[in-house]
Amino acid sequence: MTTDKPYLTGHFTPVAEEVTATELTVEGTLPPELTGRLLRNGHNPKPGITPTHWFKGSGMVHGIRLREGRAQWYRNRWVHTPALNGAPYMTDHGPDLTASAAGTHIIEHAGRLLALCEANLPFELTPELETVGAYDFDGKLRTAMTAHPKEDPVTGELHFFGSSPFPPYLTYYVADTKGEIIHNAEIPGATASLKHDFALTRRHVVFIEGNVTFDPTEHSGIPYSWSDQQPSRIGVMPRGTDGAQHIRWFSTEPGNMLHVANAYEDSHNRIVLEGPTVDREGFHLSWNWWTGTPGRGTEPVSRSYTHRWVIDTTTGTVDEEITDDLPVEFPTLNENYLGTEHRYQYAISFPDENGYGGYGIAKYDRTTGARRIHHAGDARMPSEALFVPATNTTREDDGYLLTVISDLKQDTSHLLILDASGLNHVATIHLPHRVSAGLHGTWIPD
Numbered sequence: 001m002t003t004d005k006p007y008l009t010g011h012f013t014p015v016a017e018e019v020t021a022t023e024l025t026v027e028g029t030l031p032p033e034l035t036g037r038l039l040r041n042g043h044n045p046k047p048g049i050t051p052t053h054w055f056k057g058s059g060m061v062h063g064i065r066l067r068e069g070r071a072q073w074y075r076n077r078w079v080h081t082p083a084l085n086g087a088p089y090m091t092d093h094g095p096d097l098t099a100s101a102a103g104t105h106i107i108e109h110a111g112r113l114l115a116l117c118e119a120n121l122p123f124e125l126t127p128e129l130e131t132v133g134a135y136d137f138d139g140k141l142r143t144a145m146t147a148h149p150k151e152d153p154v155t156g157e158l159h160f161f162g163s164s165p166f167p168p169y170l171t172y173y174v175a176d177t178k179g180e181i182i183h184n185a186e187i188p189g190a191t192a193s194l195k196h197d198f199a200l201t202r203r204h205v206v207f208i209e210g211n212v213t214f215d216p217t218e219h220s221g222i223p224y225s226w227s228d229q230q231p232s233r234i235g236v237m238p239r240g241t242d243g244a245q246h247i248r249w250f251s252t253e254p255g256n257m258l259h260v261a262n263a264y265e266d267s268h269n270r271i272v273l274e275g276p277t278v279d280r281e282g283f284h285l286s287w288n289w290w291t292g293t294p295g296r297g298t299e300p301v302s303r304s305y306t307h308r309w310v311i312d313t314t315t316g317t318v319d320e321e322i323t324d325d326l327p328v329e330f331p332t333l334n335e336n337y338l339g340t341e342h343r344y345q346y347a348i349s350f351p352d353e354n355g356y357g358g359y360g361i362a363k364y365d366r367t368t369g370a371r372r373i374h375h376a377g378d379a380r381m382p383s384e385a386l387f388v389p390a391t392n393t394t395r396e397d398d399g400y401l402l403t404v405i406s407d408l409k410q411d412t413s414h415l416l417i418l419d420a421s422g423l424n425h426v427a428t429i430h431l432p433h434r435v436s437a438g439l440h441g442t443w444i445p446d
Contacts, residue, residue, distance in 0.1 A: 005292035007043070007054035010299065011381045011406040011437040014044045015060060015076060021432040024064075024071035028427035030417070031069070031400070033391045036445040038064045038402055038415065039129075040383060041115055042438020043103040046084065052221040054290040058084045059103025059115055061129050062404070062435055064415055067446075071415075071429045079103070079115045079123050080131035097121045097144060098134040104147035105440040109158045110179030116147040118163065118196060140181040143171050147440070148259070150200040153336050159205065161187075163195040165214035165223065170195065172205065172237075172244065185244040189235065194224045194256070199263035199273055201339045205243065206263050206273055207235035210256030212283060220291045226283050228254070234318065236271060236311060250311055250318045256283050257307070261331035264341045271311040276304040276329050276347065302327035302350035306364075324371060327352050328362055330384035330440070334396050334420075343367050344397045346385050346420070361385045361403060363423055374423040379408040381437050387420055388443050397421045406437050 008014060043057030051057045059079040065072040078084055079102035087099045100120030107114050114122035114135060122145050124132040136142070143162030150159045156177040163170055170190035174183040193209035200206070210232050215225040232254050237247040255277045263273040278286065282303030289300050304327055310319045328347035349360040359376040376382050382403040389399040401418040413435040417426040 004294075005050060006289055006298045006300070007057065007292065008045070008050065010408060012054075013434075014047070014057070014436055015433065016047050018075070018077050019432055020073065020075040022073045024074055024432075025430040026071050026427055027430070028417075028425065029069070030066065030071065030427045030429070031390075034066050034388060034400060034417070035068055036066060036388075036443060037127075038066070038386070038404075038441065038443055039106045039108075039113070040404055040435075040438055040441030041079075041103055041106040042383075042436060043101065044078070044436055044438075046078070049086075052219075052291070054292075055103075056101055056221050057103060058101055059117065060436075060438075061106055061115060061125065062438070063129050064429065064431075066429075074431050075129055076435070077125075077129040077131070079125065081120075081123055081134070095119070095144075100134075103439070105442075107149060107151075107442050108444045109149075109151060109175065110177060112179060116145060116149075118147045119144050121145060137175065137179070137181045140184070141173065143168075145173075146196070146198070148197040150198070150338065151335075152200065153338050154202075157182075159200050161195070161198060161207070165192045169193075170207065183241055185241075187235070187237070187244050187247060189247060189249050191230070193230055193233075196258045197260045197275070199260045199339075200239075201263050201265055201271060203239055203265060204263075204271060205237045205239055206260075206271065207237070207247075208257050208260070208273075209233045209235065209249075210277075211254050211280070212256045222290075225287075226256070226280055228280075232256075234273065234309060234311060236313060248313065250316070252309060252318055253320060255279055255307070258304075259329065259331055261306070261345045261347075262333055262338060262342055264339060266310075266341065269313075271309075271313065272341075273309045273311065274306060274323070274345070275331060277307040278302075278304050299351060301352060302329060303352070304329050304350070306331075306347070324364070326362060326371065326373075327357070332385055332387055334387050334389055334399060336389060337396060342396065344420075346387060346401060348382055348384060348403075349373060361401060361418065361423065363397075363420070372423055374418060376405060381406045381408075382416065383438055384440055385418075386441060386443050388445075395421070400426060402443060404431075404435050404438075406434060 044060035102115040170187040192214035213230040415429040
């Protein structure tokens, strides 16, 4: 395998085989209430394959089963899509929605495990992480599906969208608790801007269009690039079957946001949206690493800072600000608060563009403005930190953060469990091999 690509070296060195291990070693005391499965996805090309872009590497899902104080098993499996074995994404008839990397995210809804990549159909997996095949919601999903659907914590409905560089640029969907699509609509006014994530509030759906848009001259295999001519906007759409008819687009300062922390209506009925965002230089810094541009180094660095937008739909104005100067990504929260005002949110901190700082897990108190960091340690890189609520509690931050650590010095990985309230160590579960740094995952309680 070619090793000059940064996304194939160091923390990102692909795992070369599928493994199943049982009765994992636990340091500390594993809370019995953490009974369920942690699943995490990420790009992991097969040996001998060098993708032209980090995002084109085939997906591998890692699973860890916890049960009543024990770590029962670990297993990792490639998602067996046509692309895993080299099938082209494009055919003579257009894009093949089944030729997916399926390496961005994995979710569970209505009893189905779905591995996601925003340019394609989801792929269904068994509970043992074996591939079932492409899933199109019984023929009702005719577009690609975002890698970041939102499950409403009140209704249990799954909200998601399909984005395309060609018309229709944006299609919105709602699936009920049985997994059946009950609503879809093409969204007027959308453009070919890259739409990776979105937000859901109690009364609105919020779409984000940044300055990164379709570019057929980009030859990395991911045909998008920064454009100063592409407007940066936020689309606010009322929830409901006729919401698309009433969407409004609000202009914002140039930038691009990949991941939403949360959004909600405040006491003045304004919409508050937060998430890490990059400017032009920050985007190019990341893009050059993702494509393996020579001289960019092996470690990803960031200029992704947490932004806040306050959208007043009455006056038509948008106030925006950078709320913190720590480079972060992969924001998470207690998802019982998704769509409503929350106090706490979490993220992974990165070295800045000069290589200063290190990896860690950051916690923000949005009421006091305090920021706390659990430093991962030398040559250790954490994955997205998933919040798992404790049982029988009313405090928002009473729960656990679960993150998979890549340890280069020891050439190992472990699942780190922190107390979310104080970021204190709770337990460490040792995995049978080093897990390559990945993207998003989910906790599925029993």
